[in-house]
Amino acid sequence: MDATLFDYIEKRSMVVGVGSGGCRIASQLQRFNVMADQYAYISCGEEDLAGALRGDKLLVELGFQGKAAPRDVRAAARRQIKDIQKLVSNARLVFVIAGMGGAEGTALAPIVAKEARDQGAAVVAFVAMPHSFEKNKHFYSAIGLKHLQTVADSVVIVDNSEVAGTEPETPLADLYAMVNEKIGFALNKIITSSDNGDYPLGLRKFLGATSGKGYSVFTMGTSEPSSFEEAVSRAVRGLNGCVEPTEAKEALLYVVGDTSLTARHLDESIGMLTSMMNQTVGVQYGFSTRGKDSTMAILIASGFSKTKFDHYDPIAEILGDRIIDSGQEEAVDLGFETFPSIEI
Ligand SMILES: Nc1nc2c(ncn2[C@@H]2O[C@H](COP(=O)(O)OP(=O)(O)O)[C@@H](O)[C@H]2O)c(=O)[nH]1
Numbered sequence: 001m002d003a004t005l006f007d008y009i010e011k012r013s014m015v016v017g018v019g020s021g022g023c024r025i026a027s028q029l030q031r032f033n034v035m036a037d038q039y040a041y042i043s044c045g046e047e048d049l050a051g052a053l054r055g056d057k058l059l060v061e062l063g064f065q066g067k068a069a070p071r072d073v074r075a076a077a078r079r080q081i082k083d084i085q086k087l088v089s090n091a092r093l094v095f096v097i098a099g100m101g102g103a104e105g106t107a108l109a110p111i112v113a114k115e116a117r118d119q120g121a122a123v124v125a126f127v128a129m130p131h132s133f134e135k136n137k138h139f140y141s142a143i144g145l146k147h148l149q150t151v152a153d154s155v156v157i158v159d160n161s162e163v164a165g166t167e168p169e170t171p172l173a174d175l176y177a178m179v180n181e182k183i184g185f186a187l188n189k190i191i192t193s194s195d196n197g198d199y200p201l202g203l204r205k206f207l208g209a210t211s212g213k214g215y216s217v218f219t220m221g222t223s224e225p226s227s228f229e230e231a232v233s234r235a236v237r238g239l240n241g242c243v244e245p246t247e248a249k250e251a252l253l254y255v256v257g258d259t260s261l262t263a264r265h266l267d268e269s270i271g272m273l274t275s276m277m278n279q280t281v282g283v284q285y286g287f288s289t290r291g292k293d294s295t296m297a298i299l300i301a302s303g304f305s306k307t308k309f310d311h312y313d314p315i316a317e318i319l320g321d322r323i324i325d326s327g328q329e330e331a332v333d334l335g336f337e338t339f340p341s342i343e344i
């Protein structure tokens with residue numbers, strides 16, 4: 001891609017937070033100034049939009065009270081599809097941010113991604129997957145993820161359980177806030193072209209490493225100050241439960257250390273990374289020497305054909321590639337204000 005075209009795309013980029021988790025994560029990106037000219041928020045919950053930072057806000061109206069399933073949200077989105085199209089119409093690059101497994105993110109993220117793509121935008125889906133204990137969310141998270149893969153150029157997964165660690169006593173809201181803080185910090189380091197003396201990776205490398213490369217997975221590892229290899233090794237081990245690390249094709253590594261970081265440390269850290277993945281993985285790196293109390297390795301590894309979340313969909317596990325119906329189930333809108341829950 002030539003430089004002018006890339007500049008044009010970068011200037012017309014947009015982050016869209018979808019559903020409760022998606023709005024929270026996108027707000028955190030906005031707080032961290034992660035690149036993007038525009039921010040937008042879409043949800044069925046007014047409180048999600050009220051809590052989100054400044055941007056275009058679209059309320060998708062379910063038309064009934066009570067708990068919705070993804071199919072209800074899809075039907076509601078269909079009624080407001082023109083609003084969704086309009087929201088993304090100016091963007092040439094759209095980051096769709098959502099939590100998978102609930103009703104809204106699961107249903108709306110693939111719709112927003114598809115509409116953006118149909119209008120010619122490149123689409124990056126950045127999704128948080130349910131904690132291992134959120135069992136009621138597992139099935140839908142698998143379905144939503146699979147569908148996103150068909151409509152987005154890049155699909156970057158954050159495994160909440162992995163990034164939050166095992167802290168069973170911590171309130172869920174605090175766990176989410178902690179993960180969101182890490183995501184905002186990390187994406188700011190990786191994607192935002194920085195002019196403050198850090199050595200960034202930048203958007204172009206991010207897109208190059210993740211577009212059309214199957215699933216990508218985001219992890220982080222921290223260690224004592226100056227223990228660079230340990231931080232990198234922890235980040236790579238973070239992939240273990242989610243994907244098969246030896247399958248990786250590309251890796252974006254960003255190391256935040258103190259001023260003792262040398263070229264040799266980086267070299268050894270990259271050697272460690274390839275020995276844990278495979279020798280042919282393409283590694284691009286960036287670093288900052290402004291870390292103080294700890295060393296942190298941020299990793300986005302790409303090229304995975306499957307993830308542990310595939311096992312969350314037992315039907316697909318049995319059928320493999322023999323898909324019966326690749327279309328998504330959608331509640332039929334019969335137009336009865338008073339009988340909104342009729343579905344077939
Ligand atoms: N990292 C992160 N994940 C979240 C957050 N909120 C919800 N999630 C995850 O997102 C998934 C969907 O939850 P939620 O966003 O509440 O559902 P929705 O509003 O129906 O889209 C769940 O599996 C949660 O694990 C958040 O603030 N941060």
Ligand SMILES: [Mg+2]
Pocket residue numbers: 019020021045102104
């Ligand atoms: Mg919600």
